[in-house]
Amino acid sequence: MCLAFSLFMPLLSLFLFSRDDRSAHEVSVDRSTMAEHILEDEEEGLEVTDEQKIGLATWFLLKSPPGEIQQVAKSIRGVLMDERLFDMAAKEAFPKYNMEQMIAIDLADHSGQVLLTKYGAIDVSQHLDPRTAQVAVIDHVKQVCTDVRPAADDELPSAFVEEHRASIDNELVKYVEEAFPKGNCAVYCTCGKDVESGGDEFELKAVISATKFSAQNFYSGSWRSVWKIQVNQELQTVEINGKINVIAHYFEEGNVQLETSSECSNSTLLQSPADTGVAVVNVIQYLESDYLGVLEESYSKVSDNSFKELRRKLPVTRTRFSWNNALQLSLSREITKELSLTR
Amino acid sequence: MEAAMDLMRRMPPTQVDTALSSLLLLLPQYSSELLSRVDQPLQVAWDAECLKHYLLCDYNRDGDSYRSPWSCKYFPSLEDGAQPSDQLRKLEVEANEIFAIYRDHRYYEGGISSVYLWEPEIGGGFAACFLIKKDGSEDGQGRRGLLQHGLWDAIHVLEVGEEDEGLAHYRLTSTVMLSFTTKDAPSVSFSLSGSITREMQADLSVAEGHLTNMGRMIEEMEGKLRNGLDQVYFGKTKEVVFTLREPLGSLTATSATGQSLQQVVMDDILRK
Numbered sequence: 001m002c003l004a005f006s007l008f009m010p011l012l013s014l015f016l017f018s019r020d021d022r023s024a025h026e027v028s029v030d031r032s033t034m035a036e037h038i039l040e041d042e043e044e045g046l047e048v049t050d051e052q053k054i055g056l057a058t059w060f061l062l063k064s065p066p067g068e069i070q071q072v073a074k075s076i077r078g079v080l081m082d083e084r085l086f087d088m089a090a091k092e093a094f095p096k097y098n099m100e101q102m103i104a105i106d107l108a109d110h111s112g113q114v115l116l117t118k119y120g121a122i123d124v125s126q127h128l129d130p131r132t133a134q135v136a137v138i139d140h141v142k143q144v145c146t147d148v149r150p151a152a153d154d155e156l157p158s159a160f161v162e163e164h165r166a167s168i169d170n171e172l173v174k175y176v177e178e179a180f181p182k183g184n185c186a187v188y189c190t191c192g193k194d195v196e197s198g199g200d201e202f203e204l205k206a207v208i209s210a211t212k213f214s215a216q217n218f219y220s221g222s223w224r225s226v227w228k229i230q231v232n233q234e235l236q237t238v239e240i241n242g243k244i245n246v247i248a249h250y251f252e253e254g255n256v257q258l259e260t261s262s263e264c265s266n267s268t269l270l271q272s273p274a275d276t277g278v279a280v281v282n283v284i285q286y287l288e289s290d291y292l293g294v295l296e297e298s299y300s301k302v303s304d305n306s307f308k309e310l311r312r313k314l315p316v317t318r319t320r321f322s323w324n325n326a327l328q329l330s331l332s333r334e335i336t337k338e339l340s341l342t343r
Numbered sequence: 344m345e346a347a348m349d350l351m352r353r354m355p356p357t358q359v360d361t362a363l364s365s366l367l368l369l370l371p372q373y374s375s376e377l378l379s380r381v382d383q384p385l386q387v388a389w390d391a392e393c394l395k396h397y398l399l400c401d402y403n404r405d406g407d408s409y410r411s412p413w414s415c416k417y418f419p420s421l422e423d424g425a426q427p428s429d430q431l432r433k434l435e436v437e438a439n440e441i442f443a444i445y446r447d448h449r450y451y452e453g454g455i456s457s458v459y460l461w462e463p464e465i466g467g468g469f470a471a472c473f474l475i476k477k478d479g480s481e482d483g484q485g486r487r488g489l490l491q492h493g494l495w496d497a498i499h500v501l502e503v504g505e506e507d508e509g510l511a512h513y514r515l516t517s518t519v520m521l522s523f524t525t526k527d528a529p530s531v532s533f534s535l536s537g538s539i540t541r542e543m544q545a546d547l548s549v550a551e552g553h554l555t556n557m558g559r560m561i562e563e564m565e566g567k568l569r570n571g572l573d574q575v576y577f578g579k580t581k582e583v584v585f586t587l588r589e590p591l592g593s594l595t596a597t598s599a600t601g602q603s604l605q606q607v608v609m610d611d612i613l614r615k
Contacts, residue, residue, distance in 0.1 A: 048368050048369065052368075053369060056365040056368065056369060057369075059361070059365065060350055060354065060362070060365070063354050063355060063358060063362075064353060065353055065355075068353055071349070071353070072350065072353055074346075075346040075347070075349040075350045075353075076346070076350065077346075078345075078346030078347075079346050079347055079350065079366065079369050079370060080369065178591065179588055179589055179591055180587065180588055180589075181586065181587075181589065182587070183587075183588075210587045210588065211587075212583065212586060212587055219579060219580075219582075219583050220583075221580075221583035221584060221586075221587050222587070223584075223587045223588050246584055246587070248580040248581075248583035248584050249353070249580075249583075250537075250579040250580055250583065251352050251353070253539065253540065254537055254538055254539045254540065255351070255352045255353070255354075255356055255537050255538060256356070256535070256536070256537025256538075256539070256572075256577075256579075256580060257355050257356055257357075257535070257536060257537060257580075258533075258534070258535050258580040258581075258583075258584070259355070259357075259532075259534045259535075260531065260532060260533045260534065261531070261532050262530055262531040262532070263530050264530060285591070288588070289590065289591055291531065292585075292588060292590055294531050295531075295533065295581075295584060296581075298525055298531070298533045299577065299581045301525065302525065302535070302577060307569070307573060309479035309490050309493055309523075310451075310477050310479045310490075310493050310494075310495040310521070310523070311450050311451055311477065311495055311565070311569055312449075312450050312451075312452070313566070313569065315448070315449035315450055316449070317449070320559075320562060321445050321449050321450075321558065321562055323441060323445075323551075323554060323555040323558035323559060323562075324551050324552070324554075324555045
């Protein structure tokens, strides 16, 4: 056992080196760099401190594929074999994970659902649902809502901003219902919530989140799009910037994951709240459909071209390799090479 | 231990290294089992004598040193490193040469390969592992410049039984680990990665020699794995994405457009 362990240490630096190339496209998380530091430090001693164990456990939890965090939690519990350490890791990882993945939780009074995002977080365990102007109290580790209360006035935007927010929200709900079989959405005011008509700019964030998990079909996936909507009253424009993130995980007899993301933007004119709502959601709809088209194309290209870059389906000769002739071929190559050198 | 394997099935394949290192730290008592059961991308080393690259795995390791299939020497150098028997070494040399041609001139157009042979501790016959690593990234050996990043690692382990009446039993276990990022559109990043493992067994005549039999099995297996990755895995992940977000206006039984159309038709029928 010690032999395998000591073999491992010199390879650690190799592992870290080879991984850097691949991390360019992943969403960066604080804990992933902490894991690297822990692994670097480990070159010195063989003992892992409790603090480091919590760090590693948190890393695993945060990297869970969509809808799989409870399973990952169960396995991490089995690996750690220490409830106290697990609880500390869970306390740290679950809130981050829930907000990053934009999980939808049923409200305690069964009146609907609330999306957990960093935009609607009043504090870690209190989340605003702008549509119903309620605040939900959340237990992150259990992923449930334990209480609901109406939102206070200072937690909500001004009536003017609210008009725009609500209009975009209405249109967004229609779009999401049509395009996302299991989608949820919300629109938050993230900047300038007290702005009045004829005043400054304000910013809204429209968020769409859809997750699917099927253990019997061995797959899970999530779509998260965040659209920043900047309303400039002076210029009468609306700037729309979006980030879309999609993950798919298939795990029958293996582990295959797709990770794709896109950044896009557009703009439109500021009109009446009702018309602006329609215009903004039209832009979102258009850009998202466009992205879907690019994905479709990527998939077909992968099969034809990208794969070939790694391994051809058939050799250039279009016949199978003749294993018993290969040596003769290489011998004749060597002889011709030598002949040409002596010439 | 099963909890650890479950974690490895869920972590993003591009982070296999971090995940495995973390597990080794958390479960030092299981390190040898983890290292043998978890597939990791192949590491590369340099044979300073033959001036060639070679691949590292548990089967060419002795302590902290690894034996090169070209010079048969250990790097870093080792006094009494384990060596295959003369007979096996002869077959090993042949295997490496042929496999290099298979790799370079036929299927991979580049890449690094290594073949190691050894006698198993129990039972007769011998075992072999054929390793290939191809880096198809832009700055690697990708010729068409299509991949920002692309890695293919193939590990084939063959167990060959003793010859019995002109036949020998071959058991092949193969794993292919794949990861790549394409750069089609400027603002869209698309990256797929994962691994797939399959097994194959056969009783073959040794008339044309072990190498021919092993080679043919590997070639067939690689073809199957490549197709498997292509159709099943990439097809499946695409399916997942398109069930999350359907193209608007699509006419399927379950889509919104499809459902509303069904409703209209039903209403019409019922009205009559």
